[in-house]
Amino acid sequence: MIINKNGLLLVLFLIFFSNFLSAQKDFKNGNGFYKKERQSLQASIHKNFYDKASGYYVVVVDPAKREKKNGYLREYTYIWSLCALYQAANEIEKLEPKAKLMAPLLKIMYDYFKPAPPKPGFSDYIMKLKPGERYYDDNEWIGITALDAYSRTKQKSDLELGKLIYDFIMSGYDQTLGGGIYWKEGSASSKNTCSNGPGVLVALQLYQATKNKAYLDTAIKIFNWTKEKLQAPSTLYYDNIRTKDGSISKPVLSYNTGTMLQANIYLYEITGDKKYLQEANVMADSSLSFFYAHDKFRDGFWFNAVLLRAYQHLLKYNSDKKYILGFKKCLDDALKNNKNEDGLFVGKEGVQSLVEHGGMLEILARYAWIENKYNLSEPNSSLSTVSKK
Template sequence: MKILLFFVLLSAISLPGYTQVKDYQQEMLSLYKSINKYFYIDSLGYYKETAVPEKDGRPVSYLWPLCALLQANNEMETVMNTGSLLMPAFKIIQKYHTDLSPASAYASYAVPLGGGSRFYDDNQWIGITAMDVYKRTKDERWLLTGKEIYRFMMTGYDTVAGGGLYWQEGNKSSKNTCSNGPGIILAAQLYQATKEQSYLDTALLLFKWVNANLKSAAGLYYDNIKTATYAVDKKQYSYNTGAMLQAAVYLYECTNDKNYLQQATAIADSSVSFFLANNTFKDDYWFSAVLLRSYQHLLKYNKNTKYMLAFKNGVDEAINNNKNANGLMGKKHILNLVAQGGMLEMLARFAWLQQQHIF
């Protein structure tokens, strides 16, 4: 009987479509080690954008990949129950900080190396992570960071095209879902932390504007609207839909209005078949990680695991088929730091879910 059971199990493992349970925490630690080995420049104290020399000769990473790494490190701290991973990355990000008028914020490139433009979405991703850390640790420094970034993002608001936030400081050509979706999340997080009504008012205002101007008939979200012509760029990315989905969940938490939870579920239903078909990710790993954040948040209130299971299949497929000999993501070529950070965040989130015996 034991021999028969052994062969039954052995045959099951070889069945098409069967995947053994992943140790997501081990995968997470392995990728984290490889990222630091191949992307961190110890002599400069910065990360680089790619594991190969930059074509334009820039020696270090832009801000956006560090935003991805910061959020991933926060999720790792949650899994590991440690406080040693986040601050090293945040200290590097401080080298991008500027005190320029009209509000202090983070530049797109390291200030000691020349600096760069300031983007509202880059800053919002930092603010969102800061508020996640504040919720977890109650360390007031992170709340101050969230408030600082909120002040900066609101300098990008006006009533052109009916409202909404611009994407890039000083560039008033478009208003984008990628700067308004995370803006809603940050405002809602600040409302939850402070109970100041102005934050909730902002979140509600931006949510209404995005849905009026950038939501597709299928329930996904377009990229941007041009302020000169009101023409809509109809590209659809998983991070835009993910940000708006999570924004709806936050607004449900802030208002107890079940309409927002119903909207969140509808967005999830529309997104899963569009962005996660055939057990693969339609978009870059970091774009997908933002969608995963929203699914994980929604799981608190909607216990249907179909969204998370679809995501798990994509993560498992990536681990099985797109990890190279250096332990990084990208078999054909090493992917950039943004993508590595996105996969690191996804692995950390699934490691936490595995700890909770959800998967």
């Protein structure tokens, strides 16, 4: 068969257009799109952030942008980034139980572990390389993930890690300003939503795992304090309260709202009190309009991942698809406009840090689960389950 030049161009155009339509269909309707994106990002993170020679991850790709602290170069990542990867690994294992990603990460994280009084906990940096400080929120993210994993695997070591984290964070609780947990050990300048909201979650997860009422009592006590001191009129949450004068630092970030939104959902599950579910629905509406109305993420990927945890949890009790679809528009925008040729995400200052990539990895793993269970393309207001044989 002979095809002239114009005919060949037509054939090539039809092939390209067919592939384009197929890709668009995957993008809009699921069909494993987010799973493929997650797999691609996972490989890019390993290639660009993992230092095989040392066995550690680097905090940023560009060596010139790595931080010096107290005269020492922080070549490797802070534990916060590993917290992000650890939660992402848990979400991936929910989809692929044989992946076994969490254990290697936890092994690395124990190089940051500081068994010092008043209670053992994780430092922000590798102990043998001039360690820094112990942050209560860093430890809480680890505890949340370990207890998430325990609910899935019933592995005793995850429960024990959750208990260890609880003991450490409660060493940061006192009655200054009537209660609450400080942001970091050795600093009494502020009590933050980011150290109290996730502290509530650790306590609630421990109650669910053990049915020890002391954990529930603690959770409610810290929850009520945080709500009283740091909730904005919008029902979202401010950043922190200063202990010196009780003044409020008022940035509103998605992760702070996310932990307190999810705390309401857990409290509804545990107590059956509908006021918590009502509050969760109100907060979800407020957060949707504040964070996702313009189809672009207004703060970092990892912060948004924490709020997505609450949205996904809320699906058990509120099937309205608007929260997941509103978030999805921002996710799709980032996938379309913020990736470079290496499959990494860039911002105004170039390639973003490991913690942001860990946050995006968690987001993609969660959407891989969502697209497998729900039909995201339906235009009606209720999220329907995809039929699975």
